[in-house]
Amino acid sequence: MRSADGLSNRQRDILNYIEEFVQEHGYPPAIRQIQEKLDISSTSVVAYNLKALEGKGMLKREGKVSRGITIPNVVSATLSRIMGGSVPLLGVITAGMPLPEPEDTSSTSVEQIEVPPDVVPADRLNDVYALRVRGHSMIDALIDDGDIVLLRYQPTAENGQMVAVRIEDDNAVTLKRFYREGEKVRLQPANVTMSPIFVDAAKVAVQGRVVGVLRSMM
Amino acid sequence: MRSADGLSNRQRDILNYIEEFVQEHGYPPAIRQIQEKLDISSTSVVAYNLKALEGKGMLKREGKVSRGITIPNVVSATLSRIMGGSVPLLGVITAGMPLPEPEDTSSTSVEQIEVPPDVVPADRLNDVYALRVRGHSMIDALIDDGDIVLLRYQPTAENGQMVAVRIEDDNAVTLKRFYREGEKVRLQPANVTMSPIFVDAAKVAVQGRVVGVLRSMM
DNA sequence: TTATATAGGAAACACCTGTTCTATGTCAAG
DNA sequence: CTTGACATAGAACAGGTGTTTCCTATATAA
Helix, strand or coil: CECCCCCEHHHHHHHHHHHHHHHHHCCCCCHHHHHHHCCCCCHHHHHHHHHHHHHCCCCEECCCCCCCEECHHHHHHHHHHHHCEEEEEEEEECCCCCCCCCCCCCCCCCCEEEECCCCCCHHHCCCEEEEEECCCCCHHHCCCCCCEEEEECCCCCCCCCEEEEEECCCCCEEEEEEEEECCEEEEECCCCCCCCEEEEHHHEEEEEEEEEEEEECC | CECCCCCEHHHHHHHHHHHHHHHHHCCCCCHHHHHHHCCCCCHHHHHHHHHHHHHCCCCEECCCCCCCEECHHHHHHHHHHHHCEEEEEEEEECCCCCCCCCCCCCCCCCCEEEECCCCCCHHHCCCEEEEEECCCCCHHHCCCCCCEEEEECCCCCCCCCEEEEEECCCCCEEEEEEEEECCEEEEECCCCCCCCEEEEHHHEEEEEEEEEEEEECC
């Protein structure tokens, strides 16, 4: 008896029990515990199904080791789906300063910022990095001193996206909504009460897209 | 040889190794693995120190069970210190609407919002709840449509705090910085380019304090 | 010195535990 | 019916593994 995920009922039962057991005890169950709990007649049946589950990538096993069963999902996927993920805090963004390049993302010594899934889903955190805002120069983007902006590196933008742009001949990086209008680009402040500015398309360099903002007022 | 936490060097080594091992393998180490890794001559020494550690509450053990070692901190405290906590999303806040009362916080069916520790530390999430913003009426508080505001319920405010206030005779709830000035209260928009408003102290009701903002621009 | 508590060491025991081998049952394709 | 893949049973084996007992070493207090 199979269903969509390609697992037999028994295999799903085993998987569920392991997950449950780890949740409750903090360590994986032994084969004989699985056997008894699920009323399986022999340990070899459990071993057989564990092997099948491992082949399907549903769990990992450490051979010959007691309780050497691991469910990657419980430790990583399930957790990250709940808690989101983390992105590197690469530096500070101020009025007259170009953005740091998001190169050494994997460097371990960089401070990490937790991003809840409500802001950016965990599976879309690729190429996303964080910058701390200093100063009030982004006030027209509804971003204030102390905020943390989440940027995804991308060299182009689609209409309506809030992007970090650098304007040639101007040394400042600003956050604006991007609208291509022929040979010009309209940069619209997020604050609707403020006026847009128009620049030659050739003179704007998109540095990344703003995907979220975190503000702490503790 | 003891230090501040009351653990011997060997005990601290054992504790660290267990934590490390669980992190890496997903299941706890066996006594003999601890013994070999730390160059301890006998398993009885490990057992001796594990017993001591358990007595000091640093770990839990399931008697007679292989790899039955659990470090409560790794599963709960460490995680929540890293990932923050969650608060209930109690509803929507719009221009002309009083705030929902934060009563049924513990109700399980309420949607939960993850809050990263950079916004609000996990140990300060008491009485904090989240509201989704609808409309552009809070633009002067640097809060836009779709944002999630994190509020801590408190009926009074100190100078400089951003609070949710309801003004008598006015049915709207707004988010402003609060400054008491004699018999009057100055409500200062977060956007420094905008002007404050002054109201009789008796006519403002503080509904809560804004402790954070989450904005998703996906 | 003599006690006493603490810490470390060696070995053996008994049970836990994953593995393996063989046998049985089911079911669909040939 | 036969075949073969798949799933299940039962049992035994070889290590893994926590526990226990006895012993040694060191330091401190009486």
